[in-house]
Amino acid sequence: MSHPAIDGAHSTRVQPLFALMSGVLFGLGLALSGMVNPTKVLAFLDIAGAWDPTLAFVMTGALAVATPAFNIILKGSRPWFADAFVLPTKIDLDWRLVLGAALFGVGWGLAGLCPGPAFADLVTARVSIAVFVAAMIIGMLVVDRLQRRTR
Amino acid sequence: MAATFTPLSGFLGGLLIGLAAVTLLIANGRIAGVSGIIGGLLRPAHGDAGWRILFVIGLWLGAVCSAAIRGGLFPVELETSLPVIVVAGLLVGIGTRMGSGCTSGHGVCGIARFSRRSLVATAVFMAAGIATVFVTRHLLQ
Numbered sequence: 286m287s288h289p290a291i292d293g294a295h296s297t298r299v300q301p302l303f304a305l306m307s308g309v310l311f312g313l314g315l316a317l318s319g320m321v322n323p324t325k326v327l328a329f330l331d332i333a334g335a336w337d338p339t340l341a342f343v344m345t346g347a348l349a350v351a352t353p354a355f356n357i358i359l360k361g362s363r364p365w366f367a368d369a370f371v372l373p374t375k376i377d378l379d380w381r382l383v384l385g386a387a388l389f390g391v392g393w394g395l396a397g398l399c400p401g402p403a404f405a406d407l408v409t410a411r412v413s414i415a416v417f418v419a420a421m422i423i424g425m426l427v428v429d430r431l432q433r434r435t436r
Numbered sequence: 437m438a439a440t441f442t443p444l445s446g447f448l449g450g451l452l453i454g455l456a457a458v459t460l461l462i463a464n465g466r467i468a469g470v471s472g473i474i475g476g477l478l479r480p481a482h483g484d485a486g487w488r489i490l491f492v493i494g495l496w497l498g499a500v501c502s503a504a505i506r507g508g509l510f511p512v513e514l515e516t517s518l519p520v521i522v523v524a525g526l527l528v529g530i531g532t533r534m535g536s537g538c539t540s541g542h543g544v545c546g547i548a549r550f551s552r553r554s555l556v557a558t559a560v561f562m563a564a565g566i567a568t569v570f571v572t573r574h575l576l577q
Contacts, residue, residue: 308494346450
């Protein structure tokens, strides 16, 4: 990227602004796509019922933007306002990835909620959403604790 | 519970989600994976919490803005019983932490950079989600 990277103190002030902007776009996208509605997500997963393929169109739209852009951006040496890209470092497949994804999928299929929509749905101030998010955070804390112990 | 297929708003919403991921990567060098962003808040390294909190606030702002534009909050139909919601939440928390990502981190950002781990994770959680709905809606009902 040819954009001039801004140094130290200034960049740490600009970073939160772009995080906020990214969050706003994300929230707008989730709401517009209807993916904030668990029933709509479950209708996508229900291929043997009244199947609603909308989620596939959401993924297609997101990847249509992200795939070309990511591959151009990551050819650059650094992001605009940080020293380096922070990317996942693991490359090998392992049982944790597969088991974790499977458990996530079962939970996703039970309620129709994944982390993004669950957090966005907190604005509805519904108890059931708050309960889901609380349970989700407890689940994350449990894994963090166990992984620290086994390390 | 009739299915309402909305391909256009779905695709446009998807474009915005893609734009959100691109914004975070090009400006801050970060992956817009919601479970990772939240998970990093549980034990944040020094100076690493602020942007995560602002991303979440932005998520809420975006949701509220959409409600202002459409003239009312989007529909959220959650017909699952509370005990099942608790189990689902625990599984989503455990699974995304153990599997290092969710629909946004693996399904969008990971696939966009052709990560083999993300491709496998997305295939697995999609299959598990479809299997779960098949069991709860067609085998147990």
